[in-house]
Amino acid sequence: MTILKTRFHKPTITSNIIPRKRIVDLLNQNSEKPLILVSAPAGYGKSTAVSQWLELQEKPYAWLSVDHIFNNFTVFLEYFALALSSFRSLDEQKVQDFVESSSVLSTHAIAEKVCNYLSENMGPGIMVLDDYHKIQNPDIHELINYLLNFCPVTKQLIVITRFDPPLKLNQHRLYGRLAEVRIADLIIDSQEFDNLIKNNESELSENSSLVLEKSEGWILGISMLLQINSTGKQNLDNILTANVLTDMDFLLGEYLPQLPESFTEPLLLASICERFNEEILEGLFHKYLTQTVNVQDFIAKLKEYNLFLIAEDNLNEWYRFHHLFSRVLRRQLKKLTTINNDNALLYISEWFASNGYIEEAIAYVLRKGDLETASALVTQHRREAFNRGQWWRVKAWLDQLPDNLIKSKPSILIAYVWVLENYWNLSETHQAIFLLEHVIKKGASDLETSEYYFHLSFHALFFHSSPDKALKYAEKSIGLYEDGEMLGARREMVMAFCMQMLGKSKEAIKMLEETEKAYDPGEVMHLRSYSSRLFVLLLSGKFVEAKNVSQRFNYIVRNTFRYMEAWSIYLAANIDFQNFDSPKVVDSLLKAHDYEGAVDWRAYMDCYAGLCLCYIISNDVDAAVEALKNMETKQKQIKGGLFSHMFKSAQMRVYWLMGEQQKALVWANEKLELDMNAVDPLMSIEVPPLTRIRILITYGNSEELQQGLNLLDSFETLVHSVYNSYNDIDILLLKALAWKRLKDENQVSIFLKKAFDVYDIQRITRPFREFMIVAPNLFEGLDDVPLNLQHIISAKPKKLTKLQVFSKNRGNGHEELTRREQEIVKLICSGLRNKEIADQLHISTTTVKSHLTNIYGKLNVRNRTSMIRMVQNTD
Incomplete structure (x- = not known):
């Protein structure tokens, strides 16, 4: 999938373009304003004037020419993030992170990510959004509004548009943050007109006043009149007498007959292209013109005739016509030629598709209303995008298609289901699969039917906890179509899950x-075999073998698929958490946070929970509180509060470990039913129903204790019904604790012995470390503790400092910063960047960013600049 890099280039300034000194001076006078709005209809030289001004600036700038396809938020965000590379080289994965996050995070959260990145990595700079009138997506306007309000004043945004966008312009006017360039500023004055006449060696100077009056200073109309005059074959008196200098169709109709016939037809045909290069024109001309046209000579003639040609890159490889001129040419094409416009659009679409520009290819066939070809393009390229983990890109293609087409074409509806599953959208996935059943019955290929059965399998397993049904569907899918890419890999993962849940882990x-x-x-199937094997091993409680497989997986997955790398990091962190190698697991969990959007969001939030628990088990209460704050911030950024329950559960587990009985019990008593299915627990670090049980058994009164035991029995029955042994030690220790509170030492001994027996197989210490914090007396007087556990169980019980995890400092309305946070603020104020701070404090840049997120929250600021300003004002 290819990015069209010409969108990042401003118009090239050629010798025949008149200097717009007035506009340049006006822009210079407002060079410190955060927002400059250049708003006027087509043909007033907006983009050219801004381009002239940029050439005189010392500050770096980024240019983005907006198109209609940018109304898809992820497409806009991808190009916007890539445009930022003009300021400073932006890692490609950082762009991918921004884009992949957009499917789940709120617009404000994404804006904050972009803003913080700008604050931390870039100095003064100018961002230009050209043709912004094409944006109609309110989420994009919301993003831009946020950046204007909260990004540092060193960043400046210039919006070029044909009409005022729905940004908060009045607010910026009120606070003096907005400069405006409008028609009154952009119309040509007499001096500029004289310069234009001299540059074009025209005789129009005799009629300058009349031309300016009739054209109303419209640059495009005047330029067109200059072209007519340059032919020397047309009496201008009739044109100047008529009030037609603002009618581009009339002017072009007068001009085209003066051009050589051999040039006119290629000119009209080229106008079909939104942008073109020599290769596209050569193919078009060869296919649809009877004459032979030398493309290089043709482009040279366009420049010679000054026909509103705009070079879109510095190498003069890509060109486009002025948008208004292009539209008028297209109308003339229909009037003056017999060229089949639809066939030409199809050819151009095929060229863009074959070169990887799928969004553009779809847009061209939709221009001619060809829904069949548009859907065929999605069908043809969706598998490659899925193999790369680019679900958001397929979603962008689907967003261009009408809803009735998506719901009527098997291949398109299947692509839609893939996307929904990846975003874990349960309700819509269920409806889409129900509809897919009816569409498939009307006729589908073997591949489409195979994919349908796979999605039935996925749905049966993960949404209905029915591994036997899921396995049958998966086997039907394989019987119809063998696949070595994403379908085959995901299908095999589902089959492995099913087999393990049916007690066939060895076969899996x-x-x-x-x-x-x-x-x-490096192939998808090879890599998926590793991740699926790790899932099976973890679910089976085979942590020792899982650790060995994880180490191999981490090695072979490097520099392959980012989403696979993300899974390898999460699974390694999960195993490290259970083994509780404290420094190593913290590093693994922090590293996993660098893969936001690439890994399943449930696993991503699970890493936050794991980090909170690692810190609290290690008695680093400050770090645990900070990690909880970061987790809370992140879950609030996610649309629809999808993971608020995970945050609350992690918070309550921290309270459980800290002995905050009352707070934990209030939450635990909110739901006294299991409220889960067999797939829910899987092998997550944080399982909310289990944390409720922990709290009830540890701190509940006699009635609550009994409720906890009942829930624990139900939980154990449920997970063991699908051969899930991931939490076996936790279950046994909870039973031992329950009987300890019920004063039945015989039962306590039985369950502790069982827990030690399971430890001898699993070799994980984390459960014992947790219980040594909340119930150290559980292990008193034991003689048969496994050798490798003796240093944990015989250690002096930890007494955690009981802090109000989210208490405020009442003196200034802000929360107190930890000592480490104060060090980081001091270093930032001294001018150090994240990498320099990390090196000086001997921590990772990820840890620095985590600290900064927490600092911003405590000080109630949006970014680094706001924080520095607050500190300076306080001093």
Whole structure:
């Protein structure tokens, strides 16, 4: 999938363009304003004037020419983030992170990410959004409004548009933050007109006053009149007498007959293209013109005739006509030629598609209303995008298609289901699969039917906890279509889950090992065999073997697919958490945060929960509180509050470990039913129903204790019904604690012995570390503690400092900063960047960013600049 880089280039300033000194001076006078609005209809030289001004600036600038396809938020965000590379080289993965996050995070959250990145990594700069009138998506306007309000004043935004956008312009006017360039400023005055006449060696100077009056200073109309005059074959008196200098169709109709016939037809045909290069024109001309046209000579003639040609890159490889001129040419094409416009659009679409510009290819066929070809393009390229984990890109393609087409074409509806599943949209996925059943029955290919059965399998497993049904559907899918890419990989993962949940973990491992041998390292199926094997091993409670497989997986997955790298990091962090190698697991969990958007969001939030627990188990209460604040901030940024329950559960587990009984019990008593299915717990670090049980058994009164035991029995029955042994030690220790509180030492001994027996197999210490914090007396007087656990169980019980996790400092309305946070603020105020701070404090840049997020929240500021300003004002 290719990015059209010409959108990042401003118009090239050629020798025949008149200097707009008045506009340049006006822009210079307002060079410190955060927002400059250049608003006027087409043909007033808006983009050219801004381009002239930029050439005189010392500050770096970024230019983005907006198109209609940018109304898809993810497409806009991708190009916007790439445009920022003009300020400073922006890592491609950072762009991917911005884009992948957009499917789940709120617009404000994404804006804050962009703003913070600008604050931390870039100095003064100018961002130009050209043709912004094409944007109609309110989320994009919201993004721009946020950046204007909260980004540092060193960043300046210039919006070029044909009409005022729905930004908060009045607010910016009121506070003197807005400069405006409008028609009154952009119309040509007499001096500029004289310069234009001299540059074009025209005789129009005799009629300058009349031309200016009739054209109303409209640059495009005057330029067109100059072209007519340059032919020397047309009496201008009739044109000047008529009030037609603002009618581009009339002017072009007068001009075209004066051009050589051999040039006119290629000119009209080229206008079909939104942008073109020599290769596109060569193919078009060869296919649709009877004459032979030398494309290089043709482009040279366009420049010679000054026909509103705009170079879109510095190498003069890509060009476009002025938008208004192009539209008028297209109308003339229909009048003056027999060229089939639709066929030409199809050819151009095919060229863009074959070169990887899928969004543009779809846009061209939609221009001619060809929904069949548009859907065929999505069908043809969706699998490659899915293989790369670019779900958001397929969504952008689907967003261009009408809803009735999506719901009537099997391949398109299947693509839609893939996207919904990736975003874990349960309700819509269920409806889409129900509809897909009816569409498939009307006729579908083997591949489409195979995909349908796969989605039935996925749905049966993850949404209905029915592994037997899911396995049957997956086997039907395989029988219809063998696949070595994303379908095959996901299908095998589902089958492995099903087999494990049906007590066939050995068969699942064998199947995955055979797949590993059948494919080369780096191929999707090979990599998926590793991740699926880790899922099976973790669910089976085979942590020792899982650790060995994880180490191999982390090695082979490097520099392959980012989403696979993300999973390898999460799974390694999950294993490290259970083994509780404290420094290592903290580093793993922090590293996982660098993959926001690439990994499943549930796993991503699970890493936040794991970090909170690691810190609290290690008795670093300040760090745990900070991690909780970061998790709370992140879950609030996610649309629809999808993971608020995970944050609350992690918070209450921290309270459980800190002995905050009352707060924890209030939450635990809110739901006294299991409220989960067999798939829900899987192998997550934080499982909300289990945390409720922990709290009820540890701190509940006799009635609550009994409720906790009942829930624990239900939980154990549920997970063991699908052969899930991930939480076996937790379950056994909770039973031992319950019987300890019920004063039945015999039962306590039985369940502790079982827990030690499971430890001898699983070799994980985390559950014992947690229980040594909340119930150290559980292990008193034991003689048969496994050797490798003795240093944990015989250690002096930890007494955690009980802090009000979200208490405020009443003196100034802000929360107190920890010592480490104060160090970071001091270093930032001294001018150090994140990397320099990390090096000086011997921590990772990810940790610095985590501290900064917490600092911003405590001080109630949006970014680094606001924080520095607050500190300076306080001093």
